[in-house]
Amino acid sequence: MQLTKKHKTTAQFLALALLGFFSFLMLEITLRYIPASTRASFLQIKQTEVENLWYYLPVFYTHVYTSMFCLVAGFTQFSRYLLREHRSVHRITGYVYVLVVLFFSAPTGFIMGIHANGGGLAIFFFITLSVLWWAFTLRAVMAARQQQFREHRFMMIRSYALTLSAITLRLWKWILVQFFHPSPMDVYVIVAGLGWIPNWLVAEYIIYKIKSK
Amino acid sequence: MKYAYFSALFCMVLLFSCKPKKKTAAADAPVAAAQELPPELHTDLYGNWVGDFVSVVEGEQDYEDVARINIRLTRITEDGVEGRSVVKGNDRPMKGTLTLTGNKYSFIMDEPGSDRHDGRFEFSITGDTLKGKWKAYKATEVRNPVKEFVLVKKPFRYNANLMLPEDWDYVDYENGRTKTELYTNEDGTVDTSINKVYRMASEEVYKINGSVKELTEKEIKNLKKLDLEIIRNTIFARHGYSFRNKGVRQFFDQVEWYVPVTNSIDGVLTGVEQKNVALLQRFEKYARDNYDTFGR
Helix, strand or coil: CCCCHHHHHHHHHHHHHHHHHHHHHHHHHHCCCCCCCCCCCHHHHCCCCCCCCCHHHHHHHHHHHHHHHHHHHHHHHHHHHHHHHCHHHHHHHHHHHHHHHHHHHHHHHHHHHHHCCCCCCHHHHHHHHHHHHHHHHHHHHHHHHHHCCCHHHHHHHCCCHCCCCCHHHHHCCCCCCCCCCCCHHHHHHHHHHHHHHHHHHHHHHHHHHHCCC | HHHHHHHHHHHHHHHHCCCCHHHHHHHHHHHHHHCCCCCCCCHCCCCCEEEEEEEEEEEEEEEEEEEEEEEEEEEEECEEEEEEEEECCCEEEEEEEEEEEECCEEEEEEEECCCCCEEEEEEEEECCCEEEEEEEEECCCCCCEEEEEEEEECCCCCCCCCCCCCCCCCCCEEEEEEEEEECCCCCCCCCEEEEEEECCHHHHHHHHCCCCCCCCHHHHHCCHHHHHHHHHHHHHHHCCCCCCHHHHHHHHHCCCCCCCCCCCCCCCCCCCHHHHHHHHHHHHHHHHCCCCCCCC
């Protein structure tokens, strides 16, 4: 079946609606941490780190409060219309995204990854995720500054695919629990990898499709 | 100045030397009073008589409604018998009479009547067995107004090392989920099957002891809510806590060492246990709020 323009518009609309729905859920999760407390939500099972590592709480809250801004970029940055007609929107949102990822979300994700639940494999998954996320984003911004917009586009597709792991990780966890009722840390190790590796593969597939056009 | 120290010291010596004197005087009084009470009889019957408290429905024992009961005999004199009944989280005083025929001790004991679940115990002790019946005063207000029981004497002693038996499956039969499944028959028609699904605890429930040492988050992080609850309730069970909730009782009522003795454990838990209970409750709450939701 040949995809018509109408199909594509519908698909884009659906993707944005899905992103909107899950961003809303993420916002709801973020709001559980307001007001900030040492025992809010996820921190209930992280008291060992909270009590023994002076930097854990600041790092954790930086991650929680800044990471919402990364998701927002998905609503604007892949729009050809905004890119052509309102370039400043693309540039400003892009700089916010890049600054948040490079200086806040990815580095704090890395530190949290070192202390991740679920043991060695989960730690490996989370650390790799944060390093790749940081590297893709950095290369994307450097490519844009060197006017290599094709490279910029590919790197940003990879970067945002990993940004979406915030959603896919939690979605996989929900699905696995509904079907298999695994123990909490067993599922945690699985989603630590399942949360972003398929995303990355999909990104590579999209890039391959664009390249082969 | 030196003088002041000396006099202060002297006063303190006086103060402390006074205290024991007062104590002995105070301790003397009850002893004197006790001597006026009638002498205690058959003290060898004192203690915890423990076993199944089984509902009787239309003359038949109904093991759907069974709980571990403790009938505690605390005082027997010419004037009567005093004791307590502890079952399903109810700890009730009772008073009554004892008649001895041959080697059979027959008791009739009444709970106060101020609780909906109060009633009359009629039982007899022959040798090492206590056997009898209970009838609720208000038969219409309780679900099963007649119970039977055969009990044996069991000492209660707190021991932090007691664990749930290893050779059992800990399945939560009280909180099953109904699961509807579609399946296709050989002839192609589709039917639904409705199954009950039950949670089963992991083997950690008889490996992790919350009474002997402080648990770490790492040790309990991979446990599901049922495991956490059982490990926490085992701490209470060691102290003889009588559980009201059938979902909890189902795991302890058949445990050999479990003797329900009280429905209040305020101030009984050790420091280690208090910390572990708080930790386990925190993880239970996290599991309840987050385990099957969109999130981590």
